[in-house]
Amino acid sequence: LKNNIVDLFVNPKSVAVIGASKNPTKGGHRITNNLVSNKFKGKIYPINPNSEGKLFGLEFKKSVLEIEDEIDLAIFYVPNQIIPNILEECIKKGIKGALIEASGFEEVGKKGLELRDQILKITDNFSKIRILGPNCMGISRIDRDSDIESDTMGGFFTSFAVFDNYTRGNVAVISQSGMLNGGYFMHIMEKYPDLGFRYSCSVGNKMDLSEIEFLEYFIDDPTVNVIAIYLESFKDPRKFIELCKKAKSVLNKTIILVKGGVTTQGQKASLSHTGALAENSQLIDAIVKQSGVIKAKNFFELFQFARTFSIMYKTGKKMPKHGNVAMISGSGGAGTVSADLAIQYGLNFPVLKEKAYKILVGLFPEWMPPNKFALVDIWPTMEKAMMNNVSRGVVMNSIYEALLNEDHIEGILNMMFCSERFQNMRIFDDIVENIRIASKPVFFWLIGEAREILKASRLLEKYNILHFQSLEDMIKNFGILVQESKNKNKNKN
């Protein structure tokens, strides 16, 4: 990978933890713990002038200057005021990178700005040492799922939140909020068992390194398909746009962005959070538009979209290009609302070709013929199947087959009622394998009994089939696939 400086931060050979401590309530303790327990394969040196003995079997040093080996990266978890002095020692030692998690810099006004100026001087504008942060939660690199027993390492975790439950996948996060490499990051991995990550990088105040270097690195990294970004400010809008445009011509690469600090109130909050300065909201709109990224409105959308693209890339399903989709629903009302929502998200239910329509006519009762367009209210077919003692799974499979065989239909949206009484798990067993091997994406909206929904979710996740909690989420997520196809195509011409 080209960007050597990012490689130093996400893949160092040796690290010093400045502020390592035996006290488990201290961040420096938890950072060391994360490195050790997740089997970081490089060398780890706990640094604390006030500590004696060992931490997790590693001997404390008073200063980085006591270390004999070469050190790639120093991770700081000490109060802001003492950072400049220690940074001078790091430079003296020849350490190339400093990851500073402490806060109390640009975001707290005058005093913090003075500290920043001191650091600029000491580092000679970051030419002597590169800095990530301050005011961040560090980096996670996931090499292996946390629940896989193995001698090889789980990855590289420098957050001061404790990491012990994670899944490797094809998503990389770049964030100006620490929680995306802390509590919220863990929350997302619990919430979506089918969503795995490769990296999460909290960039904090972006005193030196910013979204730019990480974005460049992840665009080049073939293990990353989806780049999920949260920013409160753009460090270099022109370069950001250029990189996003470049990503459009890279196969299997999608960038999703949430921008915080769009309103005056949001900018006030952002200033007190990461010291980010207000950007004109028109400028923000222009950057988003020109970069052609997928825009998410909030963290929920950011990770939901990330999951959708992640699984699309992972399974190699064909991306829909035109928005022609079929809907299978168990309710006419849901069908009507879906039809409205589909329009809103750039999708449509096309008219069925003769062949598919004929198959459907055979499955529907005489008193209730099917629609001519690709919105199938299956309730009458299920009722007919029950009356005639025909397996509902077989009927469902025939409907899927008919719709998936239509060339102009690019995928299927499915409302599924999960109920023990209606034995939908049996229907699922009949259909999941066919859906898994289909080249077109099939999305599910699961409703019904909580326990049955959970069972169905786990089954679908096993087969890498996407499911959603709301009708609108399902439709919106199919819509962004079409949007991304159009973006990528635009870039080609």
Next chain:
Amino acid sequence: LKNNIVDLFVNPKSVAVIGASKNPTKGGHRITNNLVSNKFKGKIYPINPNSEGKLFGLEFKKSVLEIEDEIDLAIFYVPNQIIPNILEECIKKGIKGALIEASGFEEVGKKGLELRDQILKITDNFSKIRILGPNCMGISRIDRDSDIESDTMGGFFTSFAVFDNYTRGNVAVISQSGMLNGGYFMHIMEKYPDLGFRYSCSVGNKMDLSEIEFLEYFIDDPTVNVIAIYLESFKDPRKFIELCKKAKSVLNKTIILVKGGVTTQGQKASLSHTGALAENSQLIDAIVKQSGVIKAKNFFELFQFARTFSIMYKTGKKMPKHGNVAMISGSGGAGTVSADLAIQYGLNFPVLKEKAYKILVGLFPEWMPPNKFALVDIWPTMEKAMMNNVSRGVVMNSIYEALLNEDHIEGILNMMFCSERFQNMRIFDDIVENIRIASKPVFFWLIGEAREILKASRLLEKYNILHFQSLEDMIKNFGILVQESKNKNKNKN
């Protein structure tokens, strides 16, 4: 209650089930089952010319004409073609209402329209018998939670979906989609254990009775605070607007509406669902605007909003009027995004008065002073508390007290990280009682470990404290309270 005809449908003294059957796959079987097992206190007569003996201990009759007692309501679950003949018998018997669940009328075109014309003639334009439906899923009236052991009845359930798990509450549903008195209705009651219902009425094709009669009834009914409506067409827009305006001056009454069939594609779907004819989308907008109802975009929003108002009315919390709200978050990034979302939903984080600010300054560490405005990133206070061995619950309570005592702050939004390690349940134990007795609403957004979220949810539900799955949902739902206050106020002047 004034509307006698609706009373006949939701609260009949005796019913005949036309199409009752011993075969459990038939709708007529399940309807009878619903009536019996949920302890409908009136008389039930199963009608089927082809059945002998008894069903759930009730003797089959060949026809309603065989019944000696007076019958209030006939519930039809038989094929569309035979309905006109049986309807003539019902008129002869003096039955006042017919609830027709069968489909195959307006929504299937020519044949169905002929049937409708036959019914119009037989009933002399519904002067001889009133009709609910056809193509609907009937009515639910919930008198008592399903899990309360009691000799008194659970309620009155006429859906052909099986009802055995429900909660009584202050919400009434009027719906042009059967699933809101079927699978989706059950789904919602499982999804929100803190949301209870009083009625759900599926109006289907609205051949005779429509949303109008039910709306009027529920506005008058003091057991109903929230009316959640799904419509594909307006039967009488002028009357609808008039009733909604009337509701504005009724204490503790809120109407929420989802309109399906807004786009051309949606209208096509709606036509094939309930035979509803396309309305101009400008007309729809005008009706919604003039009626001053809370508009929901989809079913998910409809019931989420219903739950929010339901609990606000149930607990008697003070409705926010101006949108001045405080936010407690554990992450600066979430704070920034919240600030943006708040603006979008008409809320703002006001500047703190001296008294509250001073309290916060005491709780924050020196290196990280609090904001001057009502956006509190509590992480530094928690860290300080841990360092000094102070109970975090006590610190949280002080923050709540400071914010709730500010006259101009109308409520609190709270991001809560649920983690076994951080023992948030202990914090909850300290704060829930104070939140419960506060006159201002406090909303939670719960993130973290799935099991801990569930625990926290159950605890909050016990105390009738609202919690949400996403940041945007939490903010949006506070926003609609302000919107409703403004609507109600507008009507006063």
